[in-house]
Amino acid sequence: MRTILFLLQKEFIQIFRNKMMLPIIIVIPIVQLLILSYTATFEIKNVSLAFVDQDKTQTSKELKSRFEHSPFFTTYAEADHIAQLEEAMLHQKVEMILVIPKDFEKHLNLSKKTDLQLIVDAVNGSAANLMASYANQIVLGFNSDIITELTGFNIKETGIHVVPRYWYNPELDYKTYMVPGILVLLVSLIGAFLSGMNIVREKEIGTIEQLNVTPIKKHQFIIGKLLPFWLIAMFDLCFGLVIAKIIFAIPILGSVWLILGVAAIYLILVLGLGLFISTITDTQQQAMFLAWFFFVIFIMLSGLFTPIEAMPEWTQRLNILNPIAYFIDFMRMVMLKGSGFSDVLSQILHITIYAIITMGLAIFRYRKRA
């Protein structure tokens, strides 16, 4: 126990003597929350739209004005031919083109049936989908109004009318969804990178050899090395939760103690990963590269930036092995839904088993050798 205290004292002196450390601990959480919370939104506004109106009638004008009044679209230009807009589409000045064909009004009045063409820049597939469905909604609304006008039959007030209610995030606020995930990212990076790098640094400068020749026990070394980063990551999680609550007004419906308790276990997992990486690398460069390799995959698979449901099934299955996915799931459920212990039992079990395996493997791999 005394040995561990001497090791902890030394680690804390070194950590806080490092000029980069305080900024890492304080500034990074703030910046990550402030920037990443706005990075990937499922909502698209101000889509730059161009019209090719070959009809030029009252009806076509009315349809265009519907788009013009939508908050989702901004009119960029009007042209007579698609060819005139190709250049603008190529340079991303126009994202969507609505083509109203000749005789649009005539066909609508005579045969009650007509077509519209929608051209969407689909470099970003999911954004293209969204733009098209926004446009579809406007056209549908326009369509039902015409039917009412022509037949006197109010289609909006009859038939099946779906009224969605968005539970747990009623305003569909993207930040509410992102922030719990970003908090997970934050403690994961701090835990795995700082701890792993710290141990490999001692290998690099050679002090680990001096330490290995002392009678220090394996568990003393591991506790002395990992506990400081466990404390720092726990501090950062609390700090992040406070920022989330105060700046973003993110609800924390569930128990804060449950969050902290499971985070405590999750951090053992992450620190185990850091320790494991340090046992199979010799330089900080290698450790950094390996840690990124794991984390890029974990983060992308976790559904933080893109919905898991949109991934192919085999990548979805990989998430069984993804510690970040479990903890993000847990955080979202507890923070946004107010889930209790029994609701998130599955996540907690996975995290606990994973933590035991990772830390066990790291301790097994760690050798007190040169």
Next chain:
Amino acid sequence: MSKAVVVKDLTKKFGNFTAVNKLNFEVDKGEVFGFLGANGAGKTTAIKILCGLSKPSSGQVTVAGFDAYKQSELIKKNIGYMSQRFSLYDDLTIAENIRFYGGIYGLKRVEIQSKTKEYVKKLDLEEFEGRAVIDLPLGIKQKLAFSVANVHNPAIIFLDEPTSGVDPITRRQFWDMIYSEAAKGKTIFVTTHYMDEAEYCDRITIMVDGKIEALDSPSRLKKDFNAHNISDIFLKLSRKQNSTQN
């Protein structure tokens, strides 16, 4: 038990490469034992095995009465080690380094404080006291590293090329420190490739390509090899090795 180190048929292999080939020697308590050899002769590999940092491939090794295979942690309690590389913490002060290693070896707070005072005074470090170790001149760093390796008063001290890169005056002072510890009955096991330093040892071994080619006191070796100094013996042995290889 009067032997500090007993080595029988010690061999260390890394894959197909034999770094240390059937070493046999004994070191008496209180002896200053020199371990000589060119770069890559296997000195560091051997010293790491003796310190419990590496396991032997075969052979018997006993250090301070403990077996290197089964009792390496007990060996570590009874030895001090100073490696080729400077191994104190650059970003800690002198006192913090002494406190840390003292604490790891189980010294009491009072003992750590008195050791710190003693070293600062002995090495004339008053002006450097509050500063990080990175600011110290190399010679002082090495003397401090030697003192820290000695902080828990071990029976045997292993020094792996402690004076490489150090100026002649500091080297002389360093050897004075070694002698004063040996005078207290400690065993000193030192590797070096400075041949003049070899003359300071009670006995020396010369290693060439993983094997011991000579082992005796400097004066007897000079007689046996009919040489003026250790350097000549060293060159003779190395050349012999080269010619048999060719």
